[in-house]
Amino acid sequence: MKQAIQCLSALAQETRLSAFRLLVERGPEGLTPGELSAELDIPGPTLSFHLKELAHAGLVSTERRGRSLAYRARVSRVDRLLDYLTANCCGGDADLCRDAEAADGRRRA
Amino acid sequence: MKQAIQCLSALAQETRLSAFRLLVERGPEGLTPGELSAELDIPGPTLSFHLKELAHAGLVSTERRGRSLAYRARVSRVDRLLDYLTANCCGGDADLCRDAEAADGRRRA
DNA sequence: TGAAGTTTTCTATATATTTGGAATTATGGA
DNA sequence: TCCATAATTCCAAATATATAGAAAACTTCA
Numbered sequence: 001m002k003q004a005i006q007c008l009s010a011l012a013q014e015t016r017l018s019a020f021r022l023l024v025e026r027g028p029e030g031l032t033p034g035e036l037s038a039e040l041d042i043p044g045p046t047l048s049f050h051l052k053e054l055a056h057a058g059l060v061s062t063e064r065r066g067r068s069l070a071y072r073a074r075v076s077r078v079d080r081l082l083d084y085l086t087a088n089c090c091g092g093d094a095d096l097c098r099d100a101e102a103a104d105g106r107r108r109a
Numbered sequence: 110m111k112q113a114i115q116c117l118s119a120l121a122q123e124t125r126l127s128a129f130r131l132l133v134e135r136g137p138e139g140l141t142p143g144e145l146s147a148e149l150d151i152p153g154p155t156l157s158f159h160l161k162e163l164a165h166a167g168l169v170s171t172e173r174r175g176r177s178l179a180y181r182a183r184v185s186r187v188d189r190l191l192d193y194l195t196a197n198c199c200g201g202d203a204d205l206c207r208d209a210e211a212a213d214g215r216r217r218a
Numbered sequence: 219t220g221a222a223g224t225t226t227t228c229t230a231t232a233t234a235t236t237t238g239g240a241a242t243t244a245t246g247g248a
Numbered sequence: 249t250c251c252a253t254a255a256t257t258c259c260a261a262a263t264a265t266a267t268a269g270a271a272a273a274c275t276t277c278a
Contacts, residue, residue, distance in 0.1 A: 001126065008121035011194065012114055013266085020194070027199030027206060033225060043268050048226055050266090067223060067276055075195055075206070082191045085120065085129070086184055090136030097136060097184070122236085142255060152238050157256050159236090176246055176253060220278090227272070235264070242257070248250085 003058075004084045007077060010057035015042055016050045020059060023073035030063070030070035112167075113193045116186060119166035124151055125159045129168060132182035139172070139179035 011017050019036055031039075037047045051071060054060045059077050063070050090097035120126050128145055140148075146156045160180060163169045168186050172179050199206035 001123070005121055005123060005126060008117050008126070009265095012117035012121045014110070014114060015266090017110065017114060017117070021196070024195060025197050025200055027202070034223095037225095044225070045227085045268055045270095046266075049268095052226085064275080069225070075198060078191060078194050082187060085187050086133055087130070088134050089184060091134055093136065118235095124236090143253095146255095153255070154238055154240095154257080155236080158238095161256085173245080178255070222277090223275085225272105225274080228270085230269100231267080233264105233266070235262105237260100237262075239260105240258085243255085245252105245254075247252090 004081060006057040007059060007081050010053050010059055013050070013053075015040065015046070016054055019047070019050060020054060020073055023060060023071055024075060026073075028072060030065075030072040032065075032068040032070060034068060036071070113190060115166040116168060116190050119162050119168055122159070122162075124149065124155070125163055128156070128159060129163060129182055132169060132180055133184060135182075137181060139174075139181040141174075141177040141179060143177060145180070 011020060018040055022036065022039060023031060033044065033047055033051060036042075036051075037044050040047065042050075051060065055062065057077075059074055060071050061074055063072070120129060127149055131145065131148060132140060142153065142156055142160060145151075145160075146153050149156065151159075160169065164171065166186075168183055169180050170183055172181070
């Protein structure tokens, strides 16, 4: 649970969510803090604070590339997060769960 | 994006995450604030504050049932959240994305 | 080794969230 | 209507998070 909250908190902030999504789009090549700082128009220290938060949650990894660092998104973390959030849905009864969602949809429609 | 942050923030808190997961497990029958308050050992006003947060994010729905309310989890919101977080992964190049994850895994192993 | 480029740490301030007791509001049944 | 139950709102204090300038630390390449 601690880990899930860490991931959720990390993504529940505008600057960090934007940075993470840029990194997801970019793929394996990654982006440097300098590039992110420019792209997001955020001062270095502020960005650094947020990247640290994402790294601490395991949502990004880093690798040195020349004189800069390359930050990359770890998308698999997001998948694991989803699994945790919906674990044992409807007590494990898939049919019940499907019905519940359908009923819920009907109510809103 | 606003909506995604709202969902993430709502779940990024111990009491709310616990409540949400209890509701997910319970399925369509739902749980009343009183039951949740007892189960989680949280004072009424505190729980109420958190349920409001979840409801505001669209993660739970309510329905009156006799003298109480039934809170239910809206699991579909979580699915949509995942889609948003990983949208346009690796610029839409699925092969690239798969490779990136595999490489990342190798690095960590 | 030294200088330039990158990124992070330090630090203070501003802002936002969480908590729970007391009071209030809403509901259903007699 | 009136009472008992259920849940929410109000409020103030405690806690946590975000921001960015100045300074420091780490890398690389000449």
